[in-house]
Amino acid sequence: TFTAWCNSHLRKAGTGIENIEEDFRNGLKLMLLLEVISGERLPKPDRGKMRFHKIANVNKALEYITSKGVKLVSIGAEEIVDGNIKMTLGMIWTIILRFAIQDISVEETSAKEGLLLWCQRKTAPYRNVNVQNFHVNWKDGLALCALIHRHRPDLIDYAKLNKDDPLGNLNLAFEVAEKHLDIPKMLDAE
Structure with missing residues (x-):
């Protein structure tokens, strides 16, 4: 269902994901997801294919989440880049809490x-x-x-x-x- 939630937003940008632990590893779709759900622009992503480019992109996404007052406990860019499913799902759940559930909050x-x-x-x-x-x-x-x-x-x-x-x-x-x-x-x- 996390994949479906992500795709419901990524579709607005003409894309989607198939495998949640793989498709966010380079940080590009993660950054795009955050842009779509927030309506804000994130820093320009690194387009390289090396590990340090991927880590830089995921870090940009994590820094954006943190800038919105969200505490990311033990979720680091390396775990997302390495495809750690537990950390990736934890990050997506944090995004859902901040941008979906909080949006209906009063x-x-x-x-x-x-x-x-x-x-x-x-x-x-x-x-x-x-x-x-x-x-x-x-x-x-x-x-x-x-x-x-x-x-x-x-x-x-x-x-x-x-x-x-x-x-x-x-x-x-x-x-x-x-x-x-x-x-x-x-x-x-x-």
């Missing part, structure tokens, strides 16, 4: 509150879904299924879900997320 709203607001907006049209928190409102599985349906209606037939079958709803959401969205199952429905 005043001094925290990232958690911003994420809750995003969930509320995405699930508002769905019957039997009223997201007010990150615990009780998710127990019947409908909110999770609604989020998936909102972005990929081909994966879940929301109209056929039963509020009285929370285990079925949760298991369906987890299975669909893992199989079709590459989101690892990290929770148990029970």
Whole structure:
């Protein structure tokens, strides 16, 4: 889903990525992504193909992120250039928090509150879904299924879900997320 999020923005610049750990290694598409989502110009990238050019480009992107008040804990240019998937995903998640979730935030709203607001907006049209928190409102599985349906209606037939079958709803959401969205199952429905 990180790849899909990146591509939804990179498409605006007429490009995209296929492999998140490979396609940001030279820093060029990373810099372009930041330009597209921020509407600002970054310093001119180095066009060379040597490792130090790639590190310089990734550093320009990381410096830009830092200039926006984001603390990058243990994410360095070398890890991104080397294709470290954990660091690359951490960096993309940081970008999402800063530029997507924070954009829907109001005043001094925290990232958690911003994420809750995003969930509320995405699930508002769905019957039997009223997201007010990150615990009780998710127990019947409908909110999770609604989020998936909102972005990929081909994966879940929301109209056929039963509020009285929370285990079925949760298991369906987890299975669909893992199989079709590459989101690892990290929770148990029970």
